[in-house]
Structures are given as C-alpha cells and as structure tokens.
Amino acid sequence: MENTLISLAHGFGIAFQLDNLWYAFLGCVVGTLVGVLPGIGPLSGISILLPVTFGLNATQAVIMLAGIYYGSQYGGSTTSILMRIPGEASSVMTCIDGNAMAKKGRAGSALCIAAVGSWVAGTFGVVMLTLVAPPLATIALKFGPPEYTAMLTLGLIFLAYMSSSSLVRTLLMACIGLLLGMVGIDNMTGHFRYSFDLAELGDGIGIVPVAVGLFGLGEILSTPSHTVVGEVITPKLRELLPNRKEWRESIMPIARGSVLGFIIGIIPGSAHIISSFLSYALERRVSKHPEEFGHGAVAGVAGPESANNSASTGAFVPMLALGIPTGPITAVLMGALMVHGVNSGPQLVTEHPDVFWGFVASMYVGNLMLLALNLPLVGLFVTVLRIPYAYLYPLIIMFCIVGVYEVSHSVVDVYIMLIMGVFGYALRKFAFDPAPLVLGLVIAPLFEQSLRQSLIMSNGDYLIFFSRPISLGLLIVSVIMLTLSAITFVLKRKDWREKLAEAEAGEMET
Amino acid sequence: MVLRADHVAGAAFVIFGAAIIALSRDLPVGQLSMPGSGFLPMIVATLTIIFGLILILRAKESGPFSELGWDDGKHALMVTAITAAAIALYEHLGFFFTMLLMMITLLIVIERRNPIRAGIYCIAIVLFTYVSFVYGLKTPLPEYSF
Numbered sequence: 001m002e003n004t005l006i007s008l009a010h011g012f013g014i015a016f017q018l019d020n021l022w023y024a025f026l027g028c029v030v031g032t033l034v035g036v037l038p039g040i041g042p043l044s045g046i047s048i049l050l051p052v053t054f055g056l057n058a059t060q061a062v063i064m065l066a067g068i069y070y071g072s073q074y075g076g077s078t079t080s081i082l083m084r085i086p087g088e089a090s091s092v093m094t095c096i097d098g099n100a101m102a103k104k105g106r107a108g109s110a111l112c113i114a115a116v117g118s119w120v121a122g123t124f125g126v127v128m129l130t131l132v133a134p135p136l137a138t139i140a141l142k143f144g145p146p147e148y149t150a151m152l153t154l155g156l157i158f159l160a161y162m163s164s165s166s167l168v169r170t171l172l173m174a175c176i177g178l179l180l181g182m183v184g185i186d187n188m189t190g191h192f193r194y195s196f197d198l199a200e201l202g203d204g205i206g207i208v209p210v211a212v213g214l215f216g217l218g219e220i221l222s223t224p225s226h227t228v229v230g231e232v233i234t235p236k237l238r239e240l241l242p243n244r245k246e247w248r249e250s251i252m253p254i255a256r257g258s259v260l261g262f263i264i265g266i267i268p269g270s271a272h273i274i275s276s277f278l279s280y281a282l283e284r285r286v287s288k289h290p291e292e293f294g295h296g297a298v299a300g301v302a303g304p305e306s307a308n309n310s311a312s313t314g315a316f317v318p319m320l321a322l323g324i325p326t327g328p329i330t331a332v333l334m335g336a337l338m339v340h341g342v343n344s345g346p347q348l349v350t351e352h353p354d355v356f357w358g359f360v361a362s363m364y365v366g367n368l369m370l371l372a373l374n375l376p377l378v379g380l381f382v383t384v385l386r387i388p389y390a391y392l393y394p395l396i397i398m399f400c401i402v403g404v405y406e407v408s409h410s411v412v413d414v415y416i417m418l419i420m421g422v423f424g425y426a427l428r429k430f431a432f433d434p435a436p437l438v439l440g441l442v443i444a445p446l447f448e449q450s451l452r453q454s455l456i457m458s459n460g461d462y463l464i465f466f467s468r469p470i471s472l473g474l475l476i477v478s479v480i481m482l483t484l485s486a487i488t489f490v491l492k493r494k495d496w497r498e499k500l501a502e503a504e505a506g507e508m509e510t
Numbered sequence: 511m512v513l514r515a516d517h518v519a520g521a522a523f524v525i526f527g528a529a530i531i532a533l534s535r536d537l538p539v540g541q542l543s544m545p546g547s548g549f550l551p552m553i554v555a556t557l558t559i560i561f562g563l564i565l566i567l568r569a570k571e572s573g574p575f576s577e578l579g580w581d582d583g584k585h586a587l588m589v590t591a592i593t594a595a596a597i598a599l600y601e602h603l604g605f606f607f608t609m610l611l612m613m614i615t616l617l618i619v620i621e622r623r624n625p626i627r628a629g630i631y632c633i634a635i636v637l638f639t640y641v642s643f644v645y646g647l648k649t650p651l652p653e654y655s656f
C-alpha cells in the first residue's frame with residue numbers, strides 16, 4: 001500500500017507536467033466532442049486520432065487517447081439528454097429519462113447530475129484501478145503460455161456471453177478477426193500468410209485501418225444524412241443546478257452505478273454499454289417509484305451515467321495489469337502503446353512506471369477537468385450539435401483517410417479501411433456486431449504464439465492446459481460460460497440480455 | 511422456402527472459411543508437438559465454416575432477405591465510390607487538392623448543398639487541417655506529385 005502511494009505521488013508529478021496536462025485536456029475536449037456528436041463513437045475517435053499521437057512520447061499518447069475514451073462517456077450524455085439521440089452507445093439508457101427531464105424544463109439538472117455522477121464514478125474507478133492493478137500485475141507475472149492461452153480463450157468466450165448479439169454471431173466475428181490477425185509473416189516460422197505478394201501485408205493488417213473502417217466509415221455508410229434530424233433543447237444556465245430533492249435522489253444511484261460499473265468494466269465485452277443497461281434495470285428494480293422511470297426519473301440518469309464511466313475505467317485493469325484487452329477500445333489503446341514500443345501487461349508497472357503511474361494519475365486530473373468542462377461549455381456543445389450532419393460526415397471521411405494513411409504512409413492501409421467500411425456496412429445490415437472482430441484481430445498474434453508455445457512445451461500434449469491450476473481454473477470458467485450460452489441458444493430461451501434489450505426497446509418507443 | 515438474411519450471411523461465411531482453407535494448402539500445418547504456420551488458420555477457418563452452417567440451420571430466426579432495407583444503398587455506394595477515387599488520387603494530387611475535391615463532391619453531388627457555401631466550408635476545413643497537421647503537429651502530408 002505504501003509503495004502504491006509513493007508510486008502514485010510519482011505519477012502525479014508526471015501528470016502535473018505542463019505538456020501532460022495539455023494532452024489530458026486535449027483528450028478530454030476531443031473526447032467530449034466525440035461523445036457529443038452522434039455517429040462518432042470513442043472507438044472511431046481514438047482510431048482516427050491515433051496517428052496524431054505518433055509525435056508524442058508513450059505517456060503523453062496514452063494520456064490523450066484515454067482522455068478521449070472517458071471524455072466520450074461524459075459527452076455522450078449531452079446529446080442523449082438534449083436531443084434524445086445517444087451520442088455514444090453507452091448513453092442509450094440516458095436518453096429515456098434524461099430527455100424526459102429536459103422536456104419538463106430540467107435539462108440543466110439532468111446534465112449536472114450526469115456530469116457529477118460521471119465524475120464520482122470515474123474517480124471511484126481510478127481509485128480502484130490504483131489499488132487493484134499493481135497486485136494483479138504481480139500475480140500475472142507467474143503466467144506462462146498455457147495461462148495466457150486459457151485467459152485469451154476465456155476473454156473471447158466472456159465477450160460472446162456478454163455480447164448483445166447471439167453466441168454464434170459473436171464467435172463468428174471473433175473468428176474473422178483471428179483470421180485477419182494471421183495475415184502477414186508468421187513470427188515463429190517466417191512463412192508469408194495470405195499476403196498476396198503485397199509487401200505492405202507482410203507486417204499484417206493493422207488495427208487502425210480495420211477499426212476506422214468498421215466503426216468510422218461503416219457508420220457513415222449506414223447513416224444517410226437525411227435520416228439524422230433532431231431538435232436540440234437548449235438548457236438555461238441558471239437552471240443548471242439540481243434542487244435538493246434531485247440531489248437526494250441521485251446519491252444512491254451514483255454509488256450503486258459506480259460499484260456495478262467497475263465490476264462489469266473488468267469483465268471482457270462492451271462493458272461500458274452493458275453496465276449502463278444493467279444499472280438502469282437495477283435502479284428501476286430497487287426504486288420505490290418504478291412507474292417514474294421513462295418519465296424523467298433522476299435515478300434513470302444518475303445510475304447509467306455513473307456506471308458507464310466507472311466501467312470505462314475498470315476496463316483499464318486487465319489491459320494494464322494483464323496485457324489483455326477487454327474490448328475493442330482497450331485493444332486500440334494497447335495498439336497505441338505498442339506503436340510507442342511499450343507493451344502493456346504485468347511488466348508495464350515495473351518496466352515503464354512513468355507510463356503506468358503517469359497515466360493513472362492523469363485520470364484523476366482528467367476526471368476533474370471533465371467536470372469543470374462539461375457544465376460551463378454546454379452552450380458550445382449545443383452549438384456543435386446544430387452543425388448539419390451533411391457537413392460533418394465529409395470531414396470525418398477526410399480524417400479517416402488522413403488518420404489511416406499517416407500510420408505507415410501506405411495507401412494499401414487506406415484501401416483496407418475502405419474495404420472494412422463496406423464490410424462494416426454489410427455487417428450492420430445482417431445484424432452483426434463488429435466489435436468482437438477487432439478484439440480477435442488484436443489478440444490473434446498473442447493467442448497463436450501462446451497456443452503454439454504451450455504445445456511445443458508439452459510435446460504436443462493438450463493436457464498441459466488442464467494440469468496447471470490457473471489455466472485449469474480459467475478454462476473451467478470458460479466452459480461454464482459456454483454452457484450457459486449454449487443452453488439458452490439450444491432451448492431458444494430468452495436470457496437476461498434479450499430481456500433487457502426488449503425492455504429497453506419498449507422504453508425507447510414510448 | 512423463403513430465403514432469409516441468415517441463409518445469405520451463413521453461406522458467405524462458409525464460402526469465406528472454405529476459401530481460407532484452400533489458400534492455406536501451401537502452409538505447413540505441422541504436428542501437435544511442433545505446430546506450423548497453417549495450424550491455427552486451419553482450426554479457425556473450420557470453426558468459421560461450422561458457425562456459418564449453424565447460422566444457416568437456424569436462419570428461420572432471422573427476417574426474409576428480401577425485407578432487408580437497402581434504402582441507404584445508393585448513398586453508401588456513392589460515398590464509397592467517391593472515397594475510393596480520393597484514395598486513388600491521394601498520393602498523386604496530394605492532401606490539399608484530393609480532400610478539397612472529395613469534400614466538395616460529397617457536399618454538392620450527394621448532399622445537393624449550395625455550391626458557394628459548400629466551397630467556402632471545404633476550403634476553410636481542408637486548409638485548417640493542412641496547417642494543423644503540417645505546422646502544428648509537424649506531421650507531413652502527401653504533396654502534389656504529378
């Protein structure tokens with residue numbers, strides 16, 4: 001504990017350096033804009049802006065990119081409350097009661113509760129990250145190839161279990177991602193795989209072209225401008241502070257959302273999205289007035305907004321401590337660190353303490369910045385929301401092209417982005433969630449290497465995965481998850497995810 | 511029999527998996543004690559085929575293929591074509607002219623916006639981005655090279 005506090009103090013020393021403060025601020029502002037604007041999620045925002053960080057050092061880069069991530073969670077609520085359009089997927093639940101509050105003339109209160117809830121939950125998440133990540137990293141140092149294979153398998157199966165689409169659809173997407181991740185030179189034998197004599201494919205397919213294509217361009221192709229309409233409710237600044245009753249009603253939902261969000265954040269999957277759904281369901285269940293939900297319940301804003309912020313911080317725990325991404329966003333952040341020659345994982349704390357502790361400390365500062373930014377600048381965000389989408393998407397396409405090209409100055413990467421954009425459009429038509437594909441792509445090299453190393457270690461004996469306690473434990477959890485999903489799938493029973501999706505769809509229609 | 515969305519999606523994944531297996535013929539699979547570069551691709555491609563087949567078998571849970579909404583198809587096709595043209599020209603015309611042309615085409619041809627307003631907006635945005643990248647971020651962008 002004492003070591004943690006000393007290291008954290010060292011981290012604050014790094015975070016308070018002027019240039020690091022500037023990049024945290026920049027990340028928070030851009031992230032808030034990314035969250036505010038419908039059609040650009042944190043994943044596409046981070047992917048598009050990744051090349052901008054190439055001129056920075058690893059600490060500055062990760063501080064800025066993480067700022068975009070948690071900033072987007074703050075910003076997403078603004079569009080949800082003022083326009084009833086989720087600026088970001090995790091803000092879907094905030095639309096329901098946030099917009100209902102706005103229609104009652106309480107837009108300012110809803111925005112303030114969302115911002116304060118996000119700050120409390122974000123700070124709680126960082127405190128937990130500070131306490132949990134270093135000891136977890138120490139345990140992870142004992143991991144060998146079989147443990148990593150088992151853990152990555154569990155990650156994929158957990159994602160399939162938690163995903164809102166079906167088990168088969170999620171696993172199919174993960175398989176496509178794994179196959180894409182195997183393009184290029186095989187690190188263990190030097191064989192070229194599926195590179196079609198293109199030298200650019202020798203290094204494999206990058207995360208950036210795939211992520212930008214699927215989530216940036218794919219979203220634009222599926223969103224014709226005439227479909228993006230919306231009235232913006234302009235909050236009055238003098239009505240920004242909630243009254244005493246609203247404060248009282250928001251305290252417990254913020255506390256519950258913070259704890260729930262952090263726990264779900266650690267679990268692989270689109271945690272920040274799932275956490276807001278679960279928090280909404282929980283708040284309605286425990287409320288003495290469940291009939292108020294859907295008609296402007298304060299808890300319906302405070303709970304989900306706290307949960308998604310806490311979850312976005314919780315997602316950094318496995319990324320930083322184990323080197324395992326829990327979702328596509330942390331996968332891209334890991335990719336960003338790799339570009340700077342820093343591998344996230346158990347060695348991060350010991351080998352790059354400046355990056356680890358500087359990053360953790362910057363999140364305390366960033367959350368404070370966001371609280372200060374979000375309320376006074378709400379007028380600016382309302383103005384941004386008035387820019388017609390028809391003028392906005394050509395700008396996004398330009399950033400997609402520039403962003404992808406700048407990664408390796410290769411036009412082949414930009415073509416890959418275009419292909420992925422069209423693929424993403426098709427996937428949306430056929431109701432596939434592309435997120436597991438990106439996760440598969442990122443873990444493919446580590447998964448293949450650890451699987452093959454395990455088999456070589458054991459002279460081809462699969463029992464190596466069952467003879468080591470950690471990998472056995474992880475595989476047992478995988479089997480339980482798979483069985484639970486398979487039972488629902490085979491018996492065609494509705495599980496908690498479908499029930500929740502139906503309930504949410506019903507609420508959105510009313 | 512009604513052709514459903516998952517029939518088409520499942521078949522596409524089965525064909526994709528089969529194509530990967532066909533392309534992997536030259537890659538050594540190796541043995542369990544020394545897996546080769548074709549080992550995992552073969553396993554994952556086989557899983558892709560299996561999942562694709564399950565999707566086909568359970569296709570009745572999805573809607574009819576003919577009812578998939580393609581109203582946005584024309585918009586998507588035009589945006590894709592204009593973006594593809596911009597990518598092809600990017601290294602030749604350079605950042606400034608390519609992006610200006612692309613944005614103006616998107617705004618005037620697809621969005622039918624006022625040409626003067628669209629032109630001013632595009633010049634301002636592209637110029638601002640160029641200056642920010644080249645002078646602010648010290649990131650070189652492709653220049654006109656014909």
